[in-house]
Amino acid sequence: MRPALTRTLLPLLAAIVVAGRTAAQQTDPRLERLDAATRAAVAALVDSARRALLPTEPLVQRALEGATKRASGEVIATAVRRLAADLGKARDALGSTASPAELNAGAAALRAGASPTILTQLRQARREPLTMPLAVLADLVASGVPVDSAAAAVLALAARARDADLVEFRRAVERDIALGAPPAAATAAAATAADVLVNAGARQQRPGRP
Amino acid sequence: MFEPVDDVIERIARHLRRPVQIDPALDRRVMREITALPAPARGGPLGEAWRWLRRPHQLTLTPLSGLAAAAALAAVVLLSRLDSTPSASPQAEARAFQFVLVAPRATHIALVGDFNDWDATRTPMHRTGSEALWTAVVPLVPGRYHYAFFVDGSRWLADPSAPVARDEDYGAPSSVLTVGGGGS
Numbered sequence: 001m002r003p004a005l006t007r008t009l010l011p012l013l014a015a016i017v018v019a020g021r022t023a024a025q026q027t028d029p030r031l032e033r034l035d036a037a038t039r040a041a042v043a044a045l046v047d048s049a050r051r052a053l054l055p056t057e058p059l060v061q062r063a064l065e066g067a068t069k070r071a072s073g074e075v076i077a078t079a080v081r082r083l084a085a086d087l088g089k090a091r092d093a094l095g096s097t098a099s100p101a102e103l104n105a106g107a108a109a110l111r112a113g114a115s116p117t118i119l120t121q122l123r124q125a126r127r128e129p130l131t132m133p134l135a136v137l138a139d140l141v142a143s144g145v146p147v148d149s150a151a152a153a154v155l156a157l158a159a160r161a162r163d164a165d166l167v168e169f170r171r172a173v174e175r176d177i178a179l180g181a182p183p184a185a186a187t188a189a190a191a192t193a194a195d196v197l198v199n200a201g202a203r204q205q206r207p208g209r210p
Numbered sequence: 211m212f213e214p215v216d217d218v219i220e221r222i223a224r225h226l227r228r229p230v231q232i233d234p235a236l237d238r239r240v241m242r243e244i245t246a247l248p249a250p251a252r253g254g255p256l257g258e259a260w261r262w263l264r265r266p267h268q269l270t271l272t273p274l275s276g277l278a279a280a281a282a283l284a285a286v287v288l289l290s291r292l293d294s295t296p297s298a299s300p301q302a303e304a305r306a307f308q309f310v311l312v313a314p315r316a317t318h319i320a321l322v323g324d325f326n327d328w329d330a331t332r333t334p335m336h337r338t339g340s341e342a343l344w345t346a347v348v349p350l351v352p353g354r355y356h357y358a359f360f361v362d363g364s365r366w367l368a369d370p371s372a373p374v375a376r377d378e379d380y381g382a383p384s385s386v387l388t389v390g391g392g393g394s
Contacts, residue, residue: 030327061324065356068328069366069380079379101353105388108354112376135354135388139373142386163390170373 028060038063038073045080054087055100058107086110093119094130105134112141118151125159132163136170143174145183153191161198169194304349305389309357309369311335314342316361321346323357323384330360352391358384 027043034042042063046056062083066076090106091098093116098106106119114137122130133154140150157169169190176186271279309321319335325348326332335344344359356375359367368374368383375384 058324061328061356064328065324065384066380068322068330068360069382071380075379082379105354108376108386129352129391131352131354132388132390135386138376139386139388142374142376167388167390174373 028056030060030064033067034063034076035073038076041073041077042080045077045084049084049087052088053096054084054091055103057100058087058104059084082111083107089116090119092116094123098123099129099131101131102129102134105131105138108138109134109141112138113147114138114141114151118155121155122158125155128163130158132166133158133161136166139170140173140183140187143177143183145173145177145187149184149187153187156191157194157198161194165194165198304351306347306349307387307389308345308347309335309359310371311344311359311367311369312342313344313359313361313367316344318362319344320360321348321357322360324353324355325350325357330363335359350387350389352389354386354388356384356386358382 027039028046031039031042031046042059046059049056049059059080062080063076066079071079086107087103089110090103093110094102094106109119110116118137119130119134122133126133137150137154140154141147153169154166157166161169172190172193173183173186176190177183181189311319313319320330321333321335322328322330333346333348335346337343338345357369359369361367366382366384369385372385372387375386377384
C-alpha cells in the first residue's frame, strides 16, 4: 500500500502545490505597462506583500497610477514601497481581521499623520467597518484640519455614527472651511452638530416605553 | 498377437530420445521477423509520465494521508485567494456612482482611477444635457478609490466636488471617493 501511495498520491499533491504556488507568484499582467526594471521592483514588492498576507491590489493600482501619470520608475517603486509599509502598519494597528478596504483606508490615515494608536482606538470604539471613519480622518487632514483635531472628532463620532453621518460631518467641515472658518474650529463645530444628530437618531431608534 | 508392453514403451522412449532436426535457417527467419516489428514508442520521461497518467491506478489512503491531501488543497485555494485581494470583498454588492465634471472647452475627457486600472481608454465621459456637462457612471464596491479626470489627453484635473488625495509622489492632482458598507 505504501509504495502505491508514494508513487501516485505524493507526485499528484506535489504537482498541485507547485501549480498553486506558480499561479500565485505569476507577475500581474497589468504591470506590463511598466518598464522592465520598474516592473521587477514592483512585482517583488507585490510578492512580498502577498507573503505578508497584505492586500496587493492597492499596490498594483498605485503603480498603474504612476505609469499613467508618466512618473519615473524610481518614483513609482518608492510610492509602492511606501504604501506597502503603510498597509503593514495599518494591519498591525487594526488587527489581522481588518478587511482590505479598511487596511487601505488605514494606510491613508497613517500617511495623513494619524498615529497607529488612533487606529487601534477606532477599532476598539466601533463595531462596524472602519473604512469610512478612517477615510474621513484622512480626508479632513488633507483639507487642512490638524491631525489631532480630526482624530479627536472622528473618535468621538465613530462609536455610533453611521457611514452617512460621517460623510455629512466631513462635508460640513469642508463647507465651513471654504466659507473661511479655521479648520480646527470648523471641525469642532461640525463634530458637535453631528454628535447631536447621531444621539437624536439613537434616541429615536429606542423602543418606546409603555 | 500383441507386443509386450515393455517393448512398446522402450520403442516410444527411443523415438523421443532422437534429436529433433530443425531447419538451420529458422533462427535467421525469426530474428528477421522481430527486427521488422514496429519499435514500442518511448518518448523519454515525458512519454513515461504520459503513460503513467493514462494508466488506471488504485489509491489506498490512510485517514492521515487524506487529511494531508485536504490540507494541501486548502493551501492552494488559500494562496490563489490571497493573490487577488481586491480593495473590497468581491461578494460586496456594487453600486453605481455618477461622476460629473463641468468643462465647456474640453473635447474629450476620460475618467481614470483605481476602479479601471488607471486606463485612460476604459471610461470615456460623455456630454449630457448641457454642452459643458460631462458624466460617467461606474459601479463600485465598498472601498477607497483614487481617481482623476484626464482632459484632452494632456491635462489632469481633480474632482472639484470630492476630497483631494494627498500625493507626494506623482504630483498630478487626484481625488478620493470612499464607498462605505464594506465588512471587516
